[in-house]
Amino acid sequence: MDSTASGWLARSVCMWYALTWRRVADPSHSPVAQYAMSDSTLVTPGEKIAIACDHAGLDLKSALKDDLCEMGFAVLDLGVNLPESVDYPDFGRAVAEAICNGEARAGVAICGTGIGISIAANRYPEIRAALVHDAFTARLAREHNNANVIALGARAIGIEVARDCIRIFFETLYLGGRHQRRVRKLSLDSNGQEF
Numbered sequence: 620m621d622s623t624a625s626g627w628l629a630r631s632v633c634m635w636y637a638l639t640w641r642r643v644a645d646p647s648h649s650p651v652a653q654y655a656m657s658d659s660t661l662v663t664p665g666e667k668i669a670i671a672c673d674h675a676g677l678d679l680k681s682a683l684k685d686d687l688c689e690m691g692f693a694v695l696d697l698g699v700n701l702p703e704s705v706d707y708p709d710f711g712r713a714v715a716e717a718i719c720n721g722e723a724r725a726g727v728a729i730c731g732t733g734i735g736i737s738i739a740a741n742r743y744p745e746i747r748a749a750l751v752h753d754a755f756t757a758r759l760a761r762e763h764n765n766a767n768v769i770a771l772g773a774r775a776i777g778i779e780v781a782r783d784c785i786r787i788f789f790e791t792l793y794l795g796g797r798h799q800r801r802v803r804k805l806s807l808d809s810n811g812q813e814f
């Protein structure tokens with residue numbers, strides 16, 4: 620064997636060894652984490668995203684609906700569709716229930732600050748609603764928290780920033796691995812038990 624071929628063989632063996640060892644040593648390659656990784660794409664084109672807002676989020680909701688459709692998602696609009704004052708908890712709950720009963724795969728929740736509607740959605744153990752303000756928080760909400768609802772404050776951020784957030788949120792994959800243990804803990808009840 621000439622030196623080029625033996626060098627190539629040595630490099631291949633090292634590479635194989637490194638990849639195999641990584642599978643054994645890295646918890647992100649355990650069966651549990653593999654399950655988490657397979658869930659890493661939140662919504663694929665054609666799947667449904669529930670969207671709802673209170674009166675403060677009406678204009679932003681209609682802009683974001685267009686963006687979601689352009690991205691290839693089906694949109695389930697749960698209101699509100701009139702400018703009269705309504706209660707944001709009703710709309711946070713509507714988004715959460717659509718996800719819990721399988722009508723939608725993920726959600727967008729909008730109120731004036733994004734705070735009230737995210738609190739309402741997060742009353743459900745299956746929901747991880749992230750109040751997002753910019754590209755950085757939109758990306759990390761997916762990568763680290765596996766958030767399945769993005770909450771936005773229509774009076775807190777501009778429309779273009781909100782559009783950026785939506786695009787990044789739905790394009791970013793959950794990283795799984797070390798985050799999976801923490802994300803699981805988010806769904807425990809106040810006694811630390813599974814619901």
Ligand code: RB5
Binds near residue numbers: 707
């Ligand atoms: C409505 O005025 C406002 O309180 C609501 O949109 C939201 O900001 C609540 O968190």
